[in-house]
Amino acid sequence: MSHTAIVPDHATLRNYLLHHRLPLYYSKPVLAHIETYMAAATAKGFRGKVVDLAEHSECHRTTLGHFLAEGKWDESVLQTKVKTESLRQVMQASERTAEPLFVIHDDTIAQKSKPSSQAEAPIERTGFHHSHLLGKVVWGHQVQATVVGCADFSLVHSIDLYDKTKTHLDGTVYTKIDRVCDLAATLPTPSHGGYALVDSWFTCARVIDSYAAAGYHLIGALKTNRILYPQGIRISVQDFAAHIRKEDVRLVTVNGSSYWTYRYEGALNEIDNAVVLLCWPEQAFGESKALRAFLCTDVSLETETISAYYAKRWPIEIFFRQSKNNLGFDTYQVRSAKAFIRLWALLAFTHLYCTTGLEQPHSFGNGLRIVRKQVQQDRFRAIYECGRSGVPFHVVCEQFKLA
Known part of the structure; x- marks a missing residue:
């Protein structure tokens, strides 16, 4: 029996990207990586490292590293x-x-x-x-x-x-x-x-x-x-x-x-x-x-x-304090200037999303808590859909990189 991969659908994040008309400027793979960054950056324990991004993506960390350091997109x-x-x-x-x-x-x-x-x-x-x-x-x-x-x-x-x-x-x-x-x-x-x-x-x-x-x-x-x-x-x-x-x-x-x-x-x-x-x-x-x-x-x-x-x-x-404590502002480990400048651009866009991208304006702390819940719900919903579709447990673990 074949199993179709089911990944978290971050619809709210994607709608924010559409609201700002980013598909006019970026390809679908680039938009997917931006969405991955925003989902990862709002998770607890995020340090701004490529390995943190990989935990929220189907892509290998080398692909995400290439996206930051050498990818063809304009930050x-x-x-x-x-x-x-x-x-x-x-x-x-x-x-x-x-x-x-x-x-x-x-x-x-x-x-x-x-x-x-x-x-x-x-x-x-x-x-x-x-x-x-x-x-x-x-x-x-x-x-x-x-x-x-x-x-x-x-x-x-x-x-x-x-x-x-x-x-x-x-x-x-x-x-x-x-x-x-x-x-x-x-x-x-x-x-x-x-x-x-x-x-x-x-x-x-x-x-x-x-x-x-x-x-x-x-x-x-x-x-x-x-x-x-x-x-x-x-x-x-x-x-x-x-x-x-x-x-x-x-x-x-x-x-x-x-x-x-x-x-x-x-x-x-x-x-x-x-x-x-x-x-x-x-x-x-x-x-x-x-x-x-x-x-x-x-x-x-x-x-x-x-x-x-x-x-x-x-x-x-x-x-400064919130960005360092929550968004990896001083714990990133990418080495090229292009990569960390791109990380800062993504950080600023994520910060703006947490404060203005929800139903009403929020302080960053309150907005971050709301977004974290949304991202967690998206992951649990994906796992639930895996269960409904009969996807074996070991496949779910592999998909969410828990194997």
């Missing part, structure tokens, strides 16, 4: 879909709520083991980078990401490798700031205001000017050695803070935490006029190590509003 289609859909969703949210649009930039390290000098095929484009999370220099890939949001709604917009070897036509290095400035030029004009939220690395005149040209203000962290000009006197933030007394500050509460805050408005180096907030935790006023400073180019905002808006930068940290 920029997925990247463009993510950018377009994320902006469409947050622009709609902004129109509906009359709230400003937020564009959040940050970078992270996908840490790897440093290869032996004798390694014949080390992972491409790795290098030494300083990890702020670990407080030391580590080996791996430095990744820049952008998240867009409105109100309490945020979506991944882009994931890009920071390559120190990339240069402009004139031979100068293409920096992280260059990438942020280039991205600013691609953004739509916000109907209800817009703000770029950045850490101290990107709080500079070039980024401010690029976002101003696009119709956005900037709110960013500020290093305490930056120079202010109160009453025309040149002084660093940290030295100026030493002259601030308790009666000069007021207590501001953001997300349940309180900070003593001093508001400065005036010139900085290369910036004609901006608001600078000097902040200390409620129990640490006057302590130099506890001092934090933030800049806002929109001088019309109240102090509390600036603090509340900057707190909306937190979703990008959550994106």
Whole structure:
């Protein structure tokens, strides 16, 4: 008796691919591999490795490895879909709520083991980078990401490798700031205001000017050695803070935490006029190590509003943590640059699916739980159909790679 192979039918995933018209760009085998990735990536224990994909596919892991490293398909289609859909969703949210649009930039390290000098095929484009999370220099890939949001709604917009070897036509290095400035030029004009939220690395005149040209203000962290000009006197933030007394500050509460805050408005180096907030935790006023400073180019905002808006930068940290914990963002082992850049494109598309591809918008955590249940149900339904069709148990085990 012959037995027809019965594989899980991930209809909901496939409908999402059809919704974005991916069959216009990709062949059926490529679409099948994308569907496999999304099913595998939403399973518990996914590490971004090819062997994890093979557990959810009829194909051998070498076929899936070839799909990532050498397959004839254009990952920029997925990247463009993510950018377009994320902006469409947050622009709609902004129109509906009359709230400003937020564009959040940050970078992270996908840490790897440093290869032996004798390694014949080390992972491409790795290098030494300083990890702020670990407080030391580590080996791996430095990744820049952008998240867009409105109100309490945020979506991944882009994931890009920071390559120190990339240069402009004139031979100068293409920096992280260059990438942020280039991205600013691609953004739509916000109907209800817009703000770029950045850490101290990107709080500079070039980024401010690029976002101003696009119709956005900037709110960013500020290093305490930056120079202010109160009453025309040149002084660093940290030295100026030493002259601030308790009666000069007021207590501001953001997300349940309180900070003593001093508001400065005036010139900085290369910036004609901006608001600078000097902040200390409620129990640490006057302590130099506890001092934090933030800049806002929109001088019309109240102090509390600036603090509340900057707190909306937190979703990008959550994106990094969730992607590393659940989507294999730093545990992949593919070696070619094309392969891991394609993995990041698939990761971003899967993240977007979990947040916007279901019946209603969800946080990534809730959406992931729903998708996991769907994928598990699809597998159990396939096993059930095998039983109804009289497929022997050993064939089922072989089909689901349990033999």
